[in-house]
Amino acid sequence: MNAPFTVRASSWAGLFDCAYRWEGIHLLKLRNVVGLRAALGTAIHAGTAVFDQSRLDGSGITADDAAGAMIDKLRAPENEFDPSRDDITMPEAERVGLTLVSKYCTDVSPKYDFVAVEMETKPLDIDCGDGVIVRLTGTMDRARIRKAVGGGVGIADLKSGATAVRQGAAVTQGHGPQIGTYELLYEHTTGQPITDDAEIIGLKTKGMPEIATGTIRNGKRVMVGDQDNPGLIEFAAEMFKTGRFYPNPKSLLCSPKYCPRHATCHFHD
Ligand code: SF4
Structure with missing residues (x-):
């Protein structure tokens, strides 16, 4: 069996933002x-x-x-x-x-009534066929498990940044894959289901400091898909199978400041 491709929960969004950059950071080990x-x-x-x-x-x-x-x-x-x-x-x-x-x-x-803070999880291997294993891994960096109203549990994930809060609500866009991975890892590690929507607690670090929340539904489905639609794990497996990591020169991170591959990448302007 081939060695698994390990993808940390926090790096899924980056893989689908610019896969070429992701390959540079996570497989070629370039650093910023x-x-x-x-x-x-x-x-x-x-x-x-x-x-x-x-x-x-x-x-x-x-x-x-x-x-x-x-x-x-x-x-x-x-x-x-x-x-x-x-x-x-x-x-x-x-x-x-x-x-x-x-x-x-x-x-x-x-x-909040938290039951775990930044919990360690067991890696979850997903056999994607043709000898490709995608391994989901990661401490739940910055995330908490919270008791939900009426029983059960859900994820609460802290996100800080210059634009973490917009118009009085936490920005949730782009966080679905990480939350979905946390949900899969929690269920795999504990054997207990996640029963409530996930919550993002945004902490805005630019301008007036602000804290607000936002909700993410169906994070898990983003990762595993459903009977009609593939999930991101399946798309990722295709990239790992073919070795084709697509560039995205329109990425917001396409600059020397954020992309360690910028100096050698010929796809940007
Ligand atoms: S320079 Fe731009 S297109 Fe090239 S890898 Fe970096 S983010 Fe992607």
């Missing part, structure tokens, strides 16, 4: 330097995760402690980034991060 705004996102998630984990295990982490964890992560020496590539300074990043983490811990997290 991270921007400060991305580092801010990582730091915000670290702060909110320690807070929510503490709510589960009763370790008594306060909102102030969570803000401290966010600052530590933002300033961590291993958190390398190139400040010349960003539209935000470190003091601004700290201010935005502190505002969002405090607001999340005080106003948002208490509304």
